[in-house]
Amino acid sequence: MKKIRFCTLYPRGSAVEFYKDVGQIPYTLAKMGKAEATMICCYATKEEADLKKMPELHYEQKKMLCGNQTLTGLLYLLTHARKIDWLNVYHGGRHCYYWIKLYKLLNPKGKVYLKLDLSYAGCEMYQNSEKERNIFEKTATVSDIVSVESKKIKKLTAEFTKQNIRVVPNGYINEAETIPQVNREKQFITVGRLGTPEKATDILLEAFAQSANSHDWTLKLVGSVAQDFQTWLEDFYNRYPEIKERIIFTGPIYEREALYREYRKARVFVLPSRWEAFPLVGPEALHNGCRMILSDTIPPIEELTGNLAYGEVVKAADVESLKEALIRETERNTAEQEAEEIATYAREHLSWYSICENLLTEMEGEI
Structure with a gap:
């Protein structure tokens, strides 16, 4: 079978995108031998992208024209549209609509995959704005595959x-x-940008402190800590000095295997976010055998808990709800094989390989 010429167009992307869906989908399709995959960004050099780890992916860095991603994408498509079988774009704004219209004008047989990456807040924007809703509908209509x-x-x-x-x-x-x-270990873990409003680190620490007399577990927090969170943290330790030794801040861990080792030390991953779309740390934690506690503002509850088989949901920004969930997890009689079962679930449903196999089936159905 002839390889698909797959192009991800994401001008505003930087090096971090290579390890998110933007980079992992084209890379995995290429690694599977199913695609000649190209990724287009403006804010990552080849050295920053560390392409030695992704040799199958072809990357082109383009100059952002006048700070305008719409113009940048249109210029690229003017010269490359006929060389692309599948154009992959993100988020569904006006820029995507213009790109798709030009692409299909120049390459009528070309196909488009639009990946939306939507949170509840994004859906509310469409619900509340007829103007935004109309552009979304137009963009979705001219796309061949649209996914959330x-x-x-x-x-x-x-x-x-x-x-x-x-x-x-x-x-x-x-x-x-x-x-x-x-x-x-008897340990909870969270990973992310700690102390930012969306990650609700304050809720997690309060809930852990209030639950601490009911168990002997520790809490490990991996990631950078927002500077303006330090004052809150000092006050927290003044109120709960007795549990300071049971709370571990590691700082950010950039080396993936080192991060995965931290997941594997813990029994339960906790993400009490006030808002999220699809947290990438969720599949990582499952891959490493962690059970999950997630807030109800995280849309992929079903996907990240195996329909609640491997975790539970708490009310967002609710200390009491999270406290009770922490205590319940410490009281569970966890079977030794559960971590392996969770990892198997992740491998079958949330590895990039399994995801791209399913996506490829959808793409072949559109040809």
């Missing part, structure tokens, strides 16, 4: 378009097929 990351968001976006919406979740980078057997 969760069943809950699919249900909401179905109100805005007659186009069939697929679910294509985000995945984890697959360093190893199986996780090594480890003796897990």
Whole structure:
């Protein structure tokens, strides 16, 4: 079978995109031997992208024209549209609509995959703005495949378009097929930009402190800490000095295998975010055998808990709800094989390989 010429057009992208869906989908399709994949960004050099780890992916850095991603994308398509079988774009704004219209004008047989990456807030924008809703409908209509990351968001976006919406979740980078057997500690873990409003680190720390007398677990927090969170943290330790030794801040961990080792030490991953779209740390935690506690503002609850088989949901920004969930997890009689079962679920549903296999089937159905 002839390889698909697949191009991800994302002018505003930087080096970090290569390890998110923007980079992992074209890379995985190429690694599977199914595509000649190209990625277009403006804010990452080849050295920053570290392409030695992604040799199958062809990357081109382009200059952003007048700070305008719409113009940058249009210029690229003027000279490359006929060389692309599948154009992959993100988020569904006006720029995507203009790109798709030009692409299909120059290449009538070309196909388009639009990946939306929507949160509940994004859906509310479409619900509240007829203008934005109309441009979304136009963009979806001229696309061949439109996907969101969760069943809950699919249900909401179905109100805005007659186009069939697929679910294509985000995945984890697959360093190893199986996780090594480890003796897990009595530990909760969270990973992210700590102390930012959306991550609700304050809620997590308060809930842990209030639950601490009911168990002997520790809490590990991985990631950078917002500067303006330090004052809150000092006050927190003044109020709960007795648990300071049970709370571990590691700082950011950039080396993936080192981060995965931290996941594997813990039993439960906690993400009490006030808002999210599809947190990439979720599939990582599952891949490494962690159970999940997630707030109800995170749309992919079903996808990240195996329909609640591997975790539970708490009310966002609710200390009492999270406190009770933490205590319940410490009281569970967890079977030794559960971590392996969770990792198997992640491998079958949330590895980039399994995700791209399903996407490829959808793409072949459109040809």
